[in-house]
Amino acid sequence: MLRKNSIVVPRGFLTASCNCGIKRKKLDLVLFFSEVPASCAGVFTTNRVKAAPVILSQKIVRRGFVRGIVANSGNANALTGKEGIEDAKKIIRFFSHALGIREDELLIASTGVIGIRLPVKKIISKAEFLVKSLSSDAESFVNSAMAIMTTDSFYKLRSEKVKTKNGDFSILGIAKGAGMICPQMATMLCFIFTDADASPSTLKKVLRDAVENSFNRITVDGDRSTNDTVFILSNGKSGISIDDPKIREIFSKSLKNICMGLAEDIVRDGEGATKIFSVHVIGAKNNEMAKKIAYSVANSLLVKTAVYGGEPNYGRIAASVGASGVRFDQFRLKIWVNDKLVVSEGKMLSLKRDKSFLRKKIDFKIEVGNGKGEAVVFSSDLTPEYVRLNAGYMS
Amino acid sequence: MLRKNSIVVPRGFLTASCNCGIKRKKLDLVLFFSEVPASCAGVFTTNRVKAAPVILSQKIVRRGFVRGIVANSGNANALTGKEGIEDAKKIIRFFSHALGIREDELLIASTGVIGIRLPVKKIISKAEFLVKSLSSDAESFVNSAMAIMTTDSFYKLRSEKVKTKNGDFSILGIAKGAGMICPQMATMLCFIFTDADASPSTLKKVLRDAVENSFNRITVDGDRSTNDTVFILSNGKSGISIDDPKIREIFSKSLKNICMGLAEDIVRDGEGATKIFSVHVIGAKNNEMAKKIAYSVANSLLVKTAVYGGEPNYGRIAASVGASGVRFDQFRLKIWVNDKLVVSEGKMLSLKRDKSFLRKKIDFKIEVGNGKGEAVVFSSDLTPEYVRLNAGYMS
Numbered sequence: 001m002l003r004k005n006s007i008v009v010p011r012g013f014l015t016a017s018c019n020c021g022i023k024r025k026k027l028d029l030v031l032f033f034s035e036v037p038a039s040c041a042g043v044f045t046t047n048r049v050k051a052a053p054v055i056l057s058q059k060i061v062r063r064g065f066v067r068g069i070v071a072n073s074g075n076a077n078a079l080t081g082k083e084g085i086e087d088a089k090k091i092i093r094f095f096s097h098a099l100g101i102r103e104d105e106l107l108i109a110s111t112g113v114i115g116i117r118l119p120v121k122k123i124i125s126k127a128e129f130l131v132k133s134l135s136s137d138a139e140s141f142v143n144s145a146m147a148i149m150t151t152d153s154f155y156k157l158r159s160e161k162v163k164t165k166n167g168d169f170s171i172l173g174i175a176k177g178a179g180m181i182c183p184q185m186a187t188m189l190c191f192i193f194t195d196a197d198a199s200p201s202t203l204k205k206v207l208r209d210a211v212e213n214s215f216n217r218i219t220v221d222g223d224r225s226t227n228d229t230v231f232i233l234s235n236g237k238s239g240i241s242i243d244d245p246k247i248r249e250i251f252s253k254s255l256k257n258i259c260m261g262l263a264e265d266i267v268r269d270g271e272g273a274t275k276i277f278s279v280h281v282i283g284a285k286n287n288e289m290a291k292k293i294a295y296s297v298a299n300s301l302l303v304k305t306a307v308y309g310g311e312p313n314y315g316r317i318a319a320s321v322g323a324s325g326v327r328f329d330q331f332r333l334k335i336w337v338n339d340k341l342v343v344s345e346g347k348m349l350s351l352k353r354d355k356s357f358l359r360k361k362i363d364f365k366i367e368v369g370n371g372k373g374e375a376v377v378f379s380s381d382l383t384p385e386y387v388r389l390n391a392g393y394m395s
Numbered sequence: 396m397l398r399k400n401s402i403v404v405p406r407g408f409l410t411a412s413c414n415c416g417i418k419r420k421k422l423d424l425v426l427f428f429s430e431v432p433a434s435c436a437g438v439f440t441t442n443r444v445k446a447a448p449v450i451l452s453q454k455i456v457r458r459g460f461v462r463g464i465v466a467n468s469g470n471a472n473a474l475t476g477k478e479g480i481e482d483a484k485k486i487i488r489f490f491s492h493a494l495g496i497r498e499d500e501l502l503i504a505s506t507g508v509i510g511i512r513l514p515v516k517k518i519i520s521k522a523e524f525l526v527k528s529l530s531s532d533a534e535s536f537v538n539s540a541m542a543i544m545t546t547d548s549f550y551k552l553r554s555e556k557v558k559t560k561n562g563d564f565s566i567l568g569i570a571k572g573a574g575m576i577c578p579q580m581a582t583m584l585c586f587i588f589t590d591a592d593a594s595p596s597t598l599k600k601v602l603r604d605a606v607e608n609s610f611n612r613i614t615v616d617g618d619r620s621t622n623d624t625v626f627i628l629s630n631g632k633s634g635i636s637i638d639d640p641k642i643r644e645i646f647s648k649s650l651k652n653i654c655m656g657l658a659e660d661i662v663r664d665g666e667g668a669t670k671i672f673s674v675h676v677i678g679a680k681n682n683e684m685a686k687k688i689a690y691s692v693a694n695s696l697l698v699k700t701a702v703y704g705g706e707p708n709y710g711r712i713a714a715s716v717g718a719s720g721v722r723f724d725q726f727r728l729k730i731w732v733n734d735k736l737v738v739s740e741g742k743m744l745s746l747k748r749d750k751s752f753l754r755k756k757i758d759f760k761i762e763v764g765n766g767k768g769e770a771v772v773f774s775s776d777l778t779p780e781y782v783r784l785n786a787g788y789m790s
Contacts, residue, residue, distance in 0.1 A: 049717030049725045049741070079710050081726070081742030114710025115743025226714050301696075302785055309786025315474050315509025319621050322444030330444045331476070346444070347476030348510025382696075384779030390697055391704025 007138035008159040010170040010195035011237035012036060015140045016133035017147035021122040022074035022112070027147035029123060031130040032191060033068040033099060038235040039197075040066045040107070041204040043211045045228035051078035052088045053108040054227060060107055061231070064200030067101045069191055069231060071109040072123060073148050073176070076187060078226040079115040087118045094124040098131045109229045111176060111187040112150055145174040148189055151389065152177040152269055158261040162254045164247055169196040169238035171254055175262040177269045187227040188215060190262060196251055197236030202243055206252045207232045214259035218267050218378045267378045272385030276378060277307050277362040284373030289326050294377035296324030297364065304382035310358045312350070314342045321366055332369035338362060402533035403554040405565040405590035406632035407431060410535045411528035412542035416517040417469035417507070422542035424518060426525040427586060428463040428494060433630035434592075435461045435502065436599040438606045440623035446473035447483045448503040449622060455502055456626070459595030462496045464586055464626060466504040467518060468543050468571070471582065473621040474510040482513045489519040493526045504624045506571060506582040507545055540569035543584055546784065547572040548664055553656040557649045559642055564591040564633035566649055570657040572664045582622040583610060585657060591646055592631030597638055601647045602627045609654035613662050613773050662773045667780030671773060672702050672757040679768030684721050689772040691719035692759065699777035705753045707745070709737045716761055727764035733757060 017030040042061040044054050060066065070091060077084050088108050096106045110118070134140075145155040159172035175190040198206075211230055232255075234242075242251040267276050279297045284290035297303055300320035306313040317335055321328075335343035338356040342349055356362075412425040437456040439449050455461065465486060472479045483503050491501045505513070529535075540550035554567035570585040593601075606625055627650075629637075637646040662671050674692045679685035692698055695715035701708040712730055716723075730738035733751040737744055751757075 047714060047717035048719075048721070048723055049713050049728065076710075079713050079738060079741060079743040081740055083742070114708075114714065115738075226710070226717065305782050305785035308782065311786065313509075315471075315621070318444050318474050319442060319509065322442035322621065324443075326443070328443055333444065343474060343510075345476055346474060347478070348474040382782055384782045387700050387703065387777055387779045387782060390700035391706065 007141060007157065008161040008170045008172060009136050009138055009141055010172055010193050010235070012195060012235045013193045014134035014136050015144040016130045016135060017144045018126055018130060018133070020072070020126045022072060022119060027143060028074045029072050029126055029130065030144045030147040031068060031070050031095065031134065032144065032193070033134050034233055034235045036235050036237065037065045037067060037105070038233040039064060039200045039203050040231065040233050041200060041207045043207060043230040045225055047226050049079065049226050051076050051110060051227040052080060052084035053077055053110045054229060055085060056088050056092070057107045057109065057229065060104055063104060065105070066107055066233065067105040068099065069107045069109065070095045071148055071189065072118070073150055074112040075110060075116055075118050076112045076114050076227050077110040077118050080117055083117060087120050090120055091118070091123055094127045098127040107231055109189055109227070109231070111148065111189050111227050114226060141172060141174065148174065148176040150176060150187070151271055154269060156262050156265040156269070158258045160254050160258060162250060164240055164250055166240055166247070167238060169194060169240040169251070171196070171258050173258040173262055175266060177266040187225040188266065189227070190215065190230040192230070192232040192255070192258065194232065194234045195237040196234055197239065197241040198234040199243055202248065203232055203234050206242070206248065206255055209252060210255045210259045213256055214263040217376060218263050263378070267380055270380035271389045272383040273380035274383055275307050275360050275362065275381045277364060277381070278376055278378050280363065280365045280376045281368070282365065282374050283367040283369050283371065284326065284375070285371045286373040287375055288373070289370070290373040290375035291377070293321055293324045293326050293366065293368065294375045296320050297366065298377040298379035301382060304379065307362055308381035308383050312352065312354055312357055314348055317364060317366070318343050321368070326368070328368040328370055334367040336365040402536060402552065403556040403565045403567060404531050404533055404536055405567055405588050405630070407590055407630045408588045409529035409531050410539045411525045411530060412539045413521055413525060413528070415467070415521045417467060417514060422538060423469045424467050424521055424525065425539045425542040426463060426465050426490065426529065427539065427588070428529050429628055429630045431630050431632065432460045432462060432500070433628040434459060434595045434598050435626065435628050436595060436602045438602060438625040440620055442621055444474065444621050446471050446505060446622040447475060447479035448472055448505045449624060450480060451483050451487070452502045452504065452624065455499055458499055460500070461502055461628065462500040463494065464502045464504065464628070465490045466543055466584065466586070467513070468545055469507040470505060470511055470513050471507045471509050471622050472505040472513050475512055478512060482515045485515050486513070486518055489522045493522040502626055504584055504622070504626070506543065506584050506622050509621060536567060536569065543569065543571045545571060545582070546666055551657050551660040551664070553653045555649050555653060557645060559635055559645055561635055561642070562633060564589060564635040564646070566591070566653050568653045568657055570661060572661040582620040583661065584622070585610065585625040587625070587627040587650070587653065589627065589629045590632040591629055592634065592636040593629045594638055597643065598627055598629050601637070601643065601650055604647065605650045605654045608651055609658040612771060613658050658773070662775055665775035666784045667778040668775035669778055670702050670755050670757065670776045672759060672776070673771055673773050675758065675760045675771045676763070677760065677769050678762040678764050678766060679721065679770070680765045681768040682770055683768070684765070685768040685770035686772070688716055688719045688721050688761065688763065689770045691715050692761065693772040693774035696777060699774065702757060703776035703778050707737070707747065707749055707752055709743055712759060712761070713738050716763070721763070723763040723765055729762040731760040
């Protein structure tokens, strides 16, 4: 969340949002448009059950160039069979016609309840209105960030203006949260816009790298909901090309900032979450092994409830390291909580309640003594409120 | 749980239990003894962080013959370093001397809080008393089943007398629960006694088979706490040998019954659980793939909370099948809830609330259309009560 006057909208991008009746009153439909064709890249869920918009957008994004994105919240258009795909195609058709572009120039995304057909008529009835309402105002982008929210309690928007020797470019990203962090299937959407210039293949590379080091560090095994989607559109309006290696490095760093910021917002807004924690694994055989251990700890229900309760159940951390499937010598295991060594040589050093364990953000560091592999994963606590929210929410 | 008068105690086994002061008042120390040397076999946690009693018992069980087991609850003797191993050795030494047996004839197990040294003096001070109190009464075995409980709300004991053409043999098993089911690290202990006759190698085979089809179907990736242990002792007092293939088959079936009964008791007694559910996967490429899918569904937080809430969020089941990492065609996926088809051809058939989804036991069946692989896994719901229990419990 940024103050609206500090938001930087990349040149040549417009957006508009409205309520079309999927939700009762809240914004639930949004359109993004680039004045000129934009290079595009996408990262999609690895779930074998993919929502209709994911199936379609994966094809569209392969062309490398699009003009915009149409998205709705409140209904995921997932588990809707062949009919769901026809529904999404119809929406693309109406919106692309209203925009005066080709049907293969518009990406589509949905998030919300699974298993119900989209109210296509309601959605397409708003096509003309949204096209007329397109605006490059910061406020429009804030509204669009709100229009993709489901159980999120605040909108997620990050932007940066970056100066280079050849001039400046901007990046703006909006995201919606993954409900709780790491449930393998809560939907995460993220749309990123930049006026830097890039070939689709370069864009794909920098996007994958940024996602791997941000969103893929807060959800388990990559993104695994039926709908998870990250899009980036680059329209070149700044005249700054990231195909220049030096600029690419600057761009890549800025994109990672944006993605990490949005990822942190998502963790902070985990359903029912009261605390967040990081798991930093060092000394693993390689980075992959370190990541495996970090996920095992970050996803452990007993660790998550211990963080919630504030009880120094450090044994649970050690047990979840041991349950990761990675081999190590338990007598060389070391664990720090907020920089205080609590487990060493296979032995718990203290069971005393430590005030730092009551903080809103807790850092675990784990050394397994196998090599130089390293990884960090972010997670949130498990609370009775999470259970209550998910026991009732139809998704 | 059985009525005490229906409990069958295998010939030649004795037990005694007491409070030694680990817990305030409840039983927390138990001794089992066979009048004659018994063949033994064990299955242990695959967690890389193993408690001291696990490290020691793994060595002892390799000899193939023991006379008994000493076990305590309330303290896991895990993450206690080399000192923890010395503590366990000291306990074995005192109890084996009191019993008049060799030190390598006594197995040891612990369950409870991680990271605190055992009160060895308190434990060994009870050695003489327990040896004097040894009894073959059904009531003694019930007390011993209670003495290994931690957060369990009821004791778990199953026994069977089996008639064969050569006479009869009995099997009796006691277990303590794994807290919640599938948290990868809640401790499960199970001690099984039989007066059938078996070589250690045969015993190992039938035990592994029974565990794979019972306890390993209720916890994820095998048993992964720091302390999980299953022991079987076979003293041959019945004169019926399971090295005879026909008898072995009868024995194996009975052992599976005992194990499955105890496993069901553990699921039913999951921490804070209000409902249990089974996940039956069919049509996978092979059984291994079916098991992988079944675990993905059984462990999904969103499925567990949906079962708790009773809302027909069948999309979550489909999404957790898709997140399993197993390849399949989503348009061939079928899901039944309590024998009612709810997902077919990648499409949700109904979102209406179904009364059968409010039952205390729910059955999911999933067909992925890849082959003939099949698996069943049992799980329990996730409740606010689970979070509350684990936020406070020092383990």
